[in-house]
Amino acid sequence: MQYTVSDTAKFDLTVVILALLTAFAPLSIDMYLPAFNAIAESFGAKSDQVQLSLTAFFFGLFIGQLLYGTATDKFGRKQPLYFGLVIYIVTSLACAWAPNITTLIILRFLQAVGACAGIVIARAMVRDMYTPQASARVFSFLILVMGVAPILAPLFGAYIAKGFGWQAIFLMIAAIGFFCLLAVRYKLPETRGANYDVRMRESATTYWSVLKDPTFLRFSLTGGIAQAGLFAYITGSPKVFIDVFGLTPEHYSWLFGLNACGIIGFSQVNGWLLKHYSARKILNVSLPILATVSVLMWTLAATIGNFWAILIPLFMFIATLGLVFPNAMAGALAEQAERAGSASAVTGSLQFLIAGFASMGVNQLGLYSDFAMSWTIGSCGLASVLCYALMRKPE
Incomplete structure (x- = not known):
């Protein structure tokens, strides 16, 4: 079936469910950050090893999308x-009873693969239900939810870990996943039926054609x-x-939430x-600012x-991302009308692949420096503005 496309953005229960689905990644990333030391002590591991569970999550988001x-x-x-929701729920429960840090790292990778379902499919369903103009308003709401989640998640995570142990964080995440599964089953409409003419093996060819587009690559990498x-x-942090x-x-x-307020505020200014x-x-002005404050x-x-x-x-760096990232995303997708879905998946995966390497960089440099x-961050800020400048097509 095809869902009836609306030219009016209605912020009803369907949109709320889609917003919750997009919040899986920030909840899964941010809620357990305050418990890093508690997890390390529980397993007799170093904090750098616990950081690897976050790196594994980023690579899971890269592959899953x-x-x-x-x-x-x-x-x-x-x-x-x-x-995806079943994978997410099962692996979240398994994280709570992980016997060692290595198992936790593996489970976090699989948890991310499950979380990707909510991220990718929520975006696709918005495109199914709304015209481009109306969908822009709905996406703004989804982005707002994704911005609020990093404020609330560490706060809840800190107090849950203090009162019930770090394992309770993953039990809470699993409960949220189960609630969303019920909501999807009984309250979320199917917006697009199966199309078995689609060939999974051809997806690599489509993704590669997107990557070869110089404009897409410039903005997506930036x-x-x-x-x-x-x-x-x-x-x-x-x-x-x-x-x-x-x-x-x-x-x-609380400090983490303060920094999240910066990116939310500047995204609204944007x-x-x-x-x-x-x-x-806007990107021409905000990117040099980003590079300057990072250096x-x-x-x-x-x-x-x-x-x-x-x-x-x-704080200035994170806030400026509220100007840089949305406009870079708009530039990446501007010329991808016929393959917007594939381009969205590619740019999302590319972002988390780079994020995974940045996370690995923090782990490795952490062996030599506390900072x-x-x-x-300084390297990322400088590299982004150089990428934007050097990959510009000649006039």
């Missing part, structure tokens, strides 16, 4: 969604490298602010700016290395 991108066109929207700095922060600067997990979660300027013009943090970490010298440029996060 490519899998669901074609599967949802072939089998309809809801069947792959059921499959946005992906910039966003990788955010994931370097997510990976390395527990060590910097809890281990080095001595914040309690509860205070760290919406206002787009009424007056093109996305490319500034890198420099201050190497020279001064105190709390405020890290926090202030870090590995700052070094990695």
